[in-house]
Amino acid sequence: MKRLDTSAASFSADFATLLAARGSDERSVAEPVRAILADIRSRGDEALCDYTARFDRLTLPADKLRISAEEIASEAARVPSDLMAALRTAARRIETFHAAQMPKDLDFTDEDGIRLGMRWTPLDAVGLYVPGGKAAYPSSVLMNALPARVAGVKRLAMCVPAPDGVLNPVVLAAAQLCGVTEIYRIGGAQAVGAMAFGTDLIAPVDRIVGPGNAYVAEAKRQVFGHVGIDSIAGPSEVVVVADGQNDPRLVALDLLAQAEHDEQAQAILVTTDAAFAERAAEAVRKELETLPRAAIASKSWDDHGAVIVVRSLEEAAEIVNALAPEHLEVMLDAPRDFSAMVRHAGAIFMGRNCPEAVGDYVGGPNHVLPTSRTARFASGLSVFDFIKRTTTIETDEAGLRRIGPAGVALATAEGLDAHALSLSVRLEKN
């Protein structure tokens, strides 16, 4: 863990080092991913079966890669009823929030008498990637599938790898809860390729969403343009802004909740109170003694963790904006005064009673959020990932007389004569 202090002479250099250290570069897997995608494109299901055998140690014919309705039902039935109830609570809240996101169409006639519009329509088919193995997260299923459903997407295909053939019953129960019935036990770049290009088994989709490892992220990057993708997900991050009036143990647990995700995850405490910084760092060490995922969390905290002591909340806000964090906790009495100074963050958790884990599961807003400083330009997953806009223009003869001549002048200036003629011949006829 790094200690930084904005009052230190070395702060600018230290902070620049902290920022640069996170400049993730996925290029190292670009070539193997390119080869896998090309192979899926040319050999289809045969390649899909080969890679699944090789990477997931699961040898099955193509027609067994889809998980049958009976298998989904029998796996889902193994989930304890209290966990099912928790899934239902989460699903209800996620659905309600995302329904509130749905935008309205535009349709108006402007001062020149031109009728203009913009309408939102759902995508036809979406592919959901759900990580498997040790990171099989049922909450990811809810967070990816429900916004697509709310948006009106008709076909949802889901890919979840089953290493050694092992399925996660809670993941399948979550899918069932979202009405997802087309599920394949495949993963990695091969799953992304199959959904993007289609195989005999899997019809192509229009957009692929969902988090994954470096291979999945690179595969999404490479198929982008052929299909849509969501933001490229990097390691998870949290910035906790806290004053001295917090319980150090709660701050420590919130930092570790991020650190336990992944050795590459990053947890940063920004505080106005140097003594509190020490108490929180000590609390982190103490919790690591008993935390089950201490090995991962320690590595993350040691390599990427930071405690930054600032002289004012204004300085804290500057640091937050430079980090553009995926998650921001504001553990202050007036969290909204602080968050008004924040320009870039994926999600903000307001106050001392709202740990980031609320947002991972039951808050309602999406937990798929922009990482690696991409909150500067990107947003979390939402219904906007599953709808697109069509603009409309309608003019009658009178409207065309009003705005057409300016169009003719511009088309002529650009040397596009057929453009100009398509307007001027109509104007002459009117």
Add this chain to the structure above:
Amino acid sequence: MKRLDTSAASFSADFATLLAARGSDERSVAEPVRAILADIRSRGDEALCDYTARFDRLTLPADKLRISAEEIASEAARVPSDLMAALRTAARRIETFHAAQMPKDLDFTDEDGIRLGMRWTPLDAVGLYVPGGKAAYPSSVLMNALPARVAGVKRLAMCVPAPDGVLNPVVLAAAQLCGVTEIYRIGGAQAVGAMAFGTDLIAPVDRIVGPGNAYVAEAKRQVFGHVGIDSIAGPSEVVVVADGQNDPRLVALDLLAQAEHDEQAQAILVTTDAAFAERAAEAVRKELETLPRAAIASKSWDDHGAVIVVRSLEEAAEIVNALAPEHLEVMLDAPRDFSAMVRHAGAIFMGRNCPEAVGDYVGGPNHVLPTSRTARFASGLSVFDFIKRTTTIETDEAGLRRIGPAGVALATAEGLDAHALSLSVRLEKN
């Protein structure tokens, strides 16, 4: 030009061939673009000057790559006043439409007493790419810069190549009209790289937008993730749906307005009237005899043009949805009945008096639109390209008691103990 007829036995195969022929693949320039980007990243302005000398035949020191305020003003002053008036008409209409697009924030307290929100904030810095040379389009400047301005973006940097040192006065006048003052005479992959990674001369931006050639498109693809980009622009397309009640010359001009853009452009007529199809094709041939850009337009029409005769408007709508065209003209008496059947299109032009050229210049909606069937999942440029969302969650102790236990159950099921503890320790304290 291909002739297709939905009543022919070969239609499915013919249409599949038409679709497949457009499967553009930019991979051929991936390697040179990768090299240019790496060079810009390591050598900065020095590399930028080298590539500008090599590709644009323009040898300048780095500090002359930015176009000075005096140069912008003196170039813009050369634009005739009627053309300036046309630019102003276009700018006013584009600004008004994009202002109407701006979405509202969310802020509500839900049935569990949790306060949820979603706020939209502008990007800090955006890079606008404007093609130069023979395709220097002032309208592109308006269409890229104004939505960013409306969205509230503070810094707009623009790159426009100046082959042989030649600037386009109308492009600079359009930039001036939009309040863009940071303009560089650079282009290609090197301009995209400079804006994405930054050099001594050019501070990095957060998102790059604007159309360009295959190198620019591939460069945007490769920097995606490091910065945001808009959709990858391919060759332009139009589908004109027309009944027999149209003037064949107008339909021909609308088809040619697309074909004249680029030899790779595609213009397709879909009509319910086989005799009209022949009259329109004949009108295309006739116009090509006098059209100044006939060489380009002929090649586009010969190689990529198509006339598809359908038995019903329902069939026409199916074809439109499969093509997911960038531009759709509906030259029918009841264009909205037809467009209600259209699920995928970048922009729709309603009625016989609304050629696509209206939308290129003065309609108001953006002319940067999804090409190559990406309207299945992508949208035209808009204010949404220049703002991003931050979600917010606020709970008090009572709210946490209501939704926290479900979060604990899910975190425990996912094996994320610090997540669970960050909730349960707060619940115990309450």
